[in-house]
Amino acid sequence: MxxxxxxxxxxxxxxxxxxxxxxxxxxxxxxxxxxxxxxxxxxxxxxxxxxxxxxxxxxxxxxxxxxxxxxxxxxxxxxxxxxxxxxxxxxxxxxxxxxxxxxxxxxxxxxxxxxxxxxxxxxxxxxxxxxxxxxxxxxxxxxxxxxxxxxxxxxxxxLSAEKVHDLTAVTGSAPAFLYAFALGLEEAAVNYGVSRKQARKLVTHMLKGSVSMLEHNGEPQQLMDQVASPGGSTAKGLEVLNEQGFMSMLKDAVKATNNHARTHNQ
Ligand SMILES: NC(=O)c1ccc[n+]([C@@H]2O[C@H](COP(=O)([O-])OP(=O)(O)OC[C@H]3O[C@@H](n4cnc5c(N)ncnc54)[C@H](OP(=O)(O)O)[C@@H]3O)[C@@H](O)[C@H]2O)c1
Incomplete structure (x- = not known):
């Protein structure tokens, strides 16, 4: 043993x-x-x-x-x-x-x-x-x-050691990014008058369903397109995310996390 x-x-x-x-x-x-x-x-x-x-x-x-x-x-x-x-x-x-x-x-x-x-x-x-x-x-x-x-x-x-360095943010730290995303949506829901408990239920189950869709149906872009019909309401929301640089913000957060983690390897 x-x-x-x-x-x-x-x-x-x-x-x-x-x-x-x-x-x-x-x-x-x-x-x-x-x-x-x-x-x-x-x-x-x-x-x-x-x-x-x-x-x-x-x-x-x-x-x-x-x-x-x-x-x-x-x-x-x-x-x-x-x-x-x-x-x-x-x-x-x-x-x-x-x-x-x-x-x-x-x-x-x-x-x-x-x-x-x-x-x-x-x-x-x-x-x-x-x-x-x-x-x-x-x-x-x-x-x-x-x-x-x-x-x-x-x-x-x-993975290779290099790749573990490169993906430290994506698997080790990104749960914190996702919880920040969840918290932001919860805050938005609470601002519309539901209780914190209801907001938690709404957001958690939305995330759970979305993760299952990713697992079963694959492509994030295709799934996004299914939700956002052209000219529709979701498209308006995505437009704001794009304008505010959501994707590049995520890439920057990944980079900052990895760069900081690499400073320990000296
Ligand atoms: N948290 C995450 O999500 C996550 C994800 C991936 C990897 N990690 C890695 O996991 C490690 C621990 O992170 P954590 O979040 O568990 O931190 P943590 O909750 O702050 O715990 C750190 C632990 O290390 C002990 N410690 C500190 N200095 C020590 C020393 N010189 N000798 C022996 N023990 C010592 C502390 O003991 P005392 O409390 O008695 O000081 C404490 O028990 C880190 O290296 C981190 O990079 C964390």
């Missing part, structure tokens, strides 16, 4: 742990989670998910097979300096924005198997769209573990 040590106990760590413990056949014989300061949070994770907790992750490394780094990107350099002294055969995974396998390999002993997973918070309900990339020393038995973690939190796509 395999044991997992998660370093970092924040939102992403919890999202992944909740996905893992929900699996019927958990391949991990034990899961240990650590942070630096927030003891209450560790106690809650212990109660909720039955995991072991510690505030001294480094002394736990030797007794674990898989180390998942779920700490902020700028904590990685220091963490890897400490890990370098104690790792032996372990598989090292990170979910940090901008921290690719080459960054980790360069800071650890040679031949360390490393993978970079870019999930999103829907991991907590098993619906993450995750991208991932493997380092040079990942072998088939490591892939089994990586695929197990990925499938317990949703869908995944293996």
């Amino acid at each position: 395999t044991s997992l040590l998660v370093i970092g106990a924040g939102r992403m760590a919890e999202a992944i742990i909740s996905g893992l413990v929900a699996e019927e056949k958990n391949i991990f014989s034990s899961i240990t989670v650590s942070n630096v300061s927030n003891k209450d949070r560790l106690s809650r994770l212990k109660r909720t998910y039955g995991v072991h907790v510690t505030q001294d992750a480094i002394s736990e490394v030797a007794s674990h097979d898989v180390i998942l780094l779920a700490a902020p990107p700028d904590a990685h350099n220091y963490l890897l300096e400490q890990l370098k002294e104690v790792i032996d055969h372990q598989l090292i995974l990170t979910v940090a924005a901008g921290i690719d396998p080459a960054y980790i390999e360069a800071r650890l002993n040679t031949r360390t198997p490393v993978a970079w997973i870019m999930p999103n918070t829907a991991a907590s309900i098993g619906e993450s769209m995750s991208t991932f990339t493997c380092g040079e020393y990942v072998e088939n038995h490591h892939r089994t573990i990586i695929n197990y973690i990925l499938s317990s939190i949703g869908e995944s796509e293996e």
Whole structure:
């Protein structure tokens, strides 16, 4: 059996742990989670998910097979300096924005198997769209573990490290863009006099139906055309979005996110 040590106990760590413990056949014989300061949070994770907790992750490394780094990107350099002294055969995974396998390999002993997973918070309900990339020393038995973690939190796509950098915004951060979109529509609905609860229902189900249409019927442009007959009311709304540069705003948001994430990879 395999044991997992998660370093970092924040939102992403919890999202992944909740996905893992929900699996019927958990391949991990034990899961240990650590942070630096927030003891209450560790106690809650212990109660909720039955995991072991510690505030001294480094002394736990030797007794674990898989180390998942779920700490902020700028904590990685220091963490890897400490890990370098104690790792032996372990598989090292990170979910940090901008921290690719080459960054980790360069800071650890040679031949360390490393993978970079870019999930999103829907991991907590098993619906993450995750991208991932493997380092040079990942072998088939490591892939089994990586695929197990990925499938317990949703869908995944293996890409080159470059592409994971390029798509960090689209899969990791864009949920926040979508929630901003949902909030904007909710505000509009509330301004027309419905309750917040009604607005939430209207917007959520509209989004759900639209996502199903995308899944079943494909082309976004074709689906847009179905809603917006020429000269009609929806076309007027789309005209405003176009005038205000909606598409280029999205591209700029993606670029800004990725550029910022890449600053961690130095
Ligand atoms: N949130 C997302 O949607 C998302 C999506 C994709 C990837 N990620 C990546 O996931 C990672 C964690 O993000 P998050 O949203 O979960 O952040 P978070 O909620 O702020 O949690 C960060 C966690 O890291 C711990 N930590 C901080 N410095 C540490 C150190 N030096 N050693 C060990 N643990 C340390 C913190 O412990 P204390 O609380 O005790 O300080 C906290 O438990 C980031 O690298 C981020 O890029 C996040």
